[in-house]
Amino acid sequence: MELISENRAFGGRHLRYTHDAKSTNCSMTFAIYLPPFASAEKPVPVLYWLSGLTCNDQNFMQKAGAMKLAAELGMAIVAPDTSPRGEGVPDNENGAYDFGLGAGFYVDATQTPWKAHYQMYSYVTEELPSDVEQHFPVTKERAISGHSMGGHGALVAGLRNPNRYVSVSAFSPVSNPSDCPWGQKALSQYLGDEQSAWDEYDAAKIIASKNHAIPLLVEQGNSDEFLSEQLKPLALVQAAQQSDTQLTLNMHEGYDHSYFFIASFIEDHLEFHAGHLGLI
């Protein structure tokens, strides 16, 4: 694990690292915010944040305004990259922003050529937490959140692994990827045309399949330019009704898809997770 940079922030430390990841078969970059006083004697729980299309490990750390409250709560935040990168990692051929580099969709790809590196589900749910817990003063208590494609990733990771996360939340998630252009484009190429393989990466379908007990919080702006075509959060609500799963969806008048929306409500999500992590 190699340190790229370090910044003091709100009394804690913002650190960027690269490490060789087995799951994605390449070097991966991630960022971690460690609150003040985190130490081997006083390890802290971790909120994992999964970013959206085109992002990397830095968007959330620079723009969300999350560090102040994380410092006060004593919560670490880990932000991975949104895809494998580097020499030999295939990308889409036409420069599209919604598939390939920066657009791993947090799935374990099964199709050539993607499967050799695009194993982001295993990376974010297993390998990264394992490495983080080995190298930093953190506990094994985890929560997960994310935005847009990363909101999809967080919901899927949390719903499928209630033993690994105490709570899951999302901002403007791609809620039903089997039923939107971004999801159909990505899932068909990463997982193949057999749509049954998509079900385990579709939050609405996972929620509908059975009752889920993990605490779920979703934030959505009603002026989000992707709301009706790509995000479809009402699919989550319908699925939750179907399986009697408890889910809170907060709709916000006038808010869009940007980090200004995330920043406006990130502290509500930190407090939600802090409650389930036993910090408040």
Place this chain on the structure above:
Amino acid sequence: MELISENRAFGGRHLRYTHDAKSTNCSMTFAIYLPPFASAEKPVPVLYWLSGLTCNDQNFMQKAGAMKLAAELGMAIVAPDTSPRGEGVPDNENGAYDFGLGAGFYVDATQTPWKAHYQMYSYVTEELPSDVEQHFPVTKERAISGHSMGGHGALVAGLRNPNRYVSVSAFSPVSNPSDCPWGQKALSQYLGDEQSAWDEYDAAKIIASKNHAIPLLVEQGNSDEFLSEQLKPLALVQAAQQSDTQLTLNMHEGYDHSYFFIASFIEDHLEFHAGHLGLI
């Protein structure tokens, strides 16, 4: 004045505009954050923020984490660009980041070819406030702050215009530009080799020249990579002692030159200005 984009944030609005500026003789872009409930009936005071080298109107808005408290305090924030831009605006010839585009140093240039557009001092102290006060629900109560080159700009603007600003603050300012490489490079080209012309753009010299009554607050990290060669905040302290001017310089262990430093202490500065603007 033309609206480029609008985002709801913390119940208020983040707006970007272009307008034709007479002082810089080109179209200028700026951003304004209007807190909730700002209206013609209830206009709000304005904090002007001047950014550093390579920045534009967006760095502060996206990374400083200032909007939450500005919304609570009822304070607008205006962030101009850091230089004139566009067709016909000259740039340095070797792609250097510290002179030309993105590096206007908030001076009114007197030298060819710079003087035709690089009139950033007049733009930020006169034309921009005048246009802002004409178009938005704001009062004529102003405070000013900035970072690095923009910290220099804020100090100079505030010290020279105590009738226009109620308070001035800076993060990691270029405190004594006559005595550092960034300043010498920029001032010699914008203002010519006659160093007496530089004095009115050198915060340390302005402070030393006479007693100043405007409230002054400066924040500085002691792990700032530019501290000893470019920033030299102790020159401000020495100048303040010389003229019996009251100045607070807070040095912070381990903090660097980044926006993580600004974010960590921006709320202290908003409260400082809010006190002088009569908001608290």
